[in-house]
Amino acid sequence: MKDRSEFVYDLRSMGLLGHPGEWERVNTTLSAPADLKIEVIGVAEGSPLTLELMFESVSEGIYVSGTVSATARGEDARTLEPIELPIDVDIQEMYVYEQAEGDEDSYVIDRDQLDLEPAIRDAVVMALPFNPSRDESEEFSYTLGEDLEVDEDESESPFASLKNLLEEKKES
Secondary structure, X not given: OEEOOOOEEEHHHHOOOOOOOOEEEEEEXXXXXXXXXXXXXXXXXXXXXXXXXXXXXEOOEXXXXXEEEEEEEEEOOOOOOEEEEEEEEEEEEEEEOOOOOOOOOOEEOEOOEEEOHHHHHHHHHHHOOOOOOOOOOOOOOOOOOOOOOOOHHHHHOOOHHHHXXXXXXXXX
16 A cells, blocks of 8 residues: 555555545554644654545545644743643645646655655644744733832923923033
8 A cells, every 4th residue: 555655555456546436535654753743843754644534536636635643842932941742733735647737736646556655744844833822811920110109290292301401401
């Protein structure tokens, strides 16, 4: 069923190649590939990556849909403390037999083999938060020191300090 990489599926042995209307469910746990990360958070290489997918044969190729689940580890963007976040990503990708001219975004079936790794990488990395936080519902608050006391007379006019300077000059 699998060749080369854990993420490469042989469509001929699955009975999906050239049989529109046929489908197969794939539920498995694989080791996460390298580079499923951004600067502050990511899925570690080799950590469990749970796939719950459906491969559906259509006339243009194979439609893959389902979810990918993993645990991302990194640093809280506010406190820089270690953080773990569950990642559940929906996958809905069309793998085509032949790439149309000018279409650079489609995933192509190569020699009856379907490689899920690029689609999973794209989906997981795009789902990672840019500013991960331990608790998204918690309002961030910080203290910059004591509140400054402001005289009410001076707060009325932005020119109050200039007026005081002018009065001082007249007195001298």
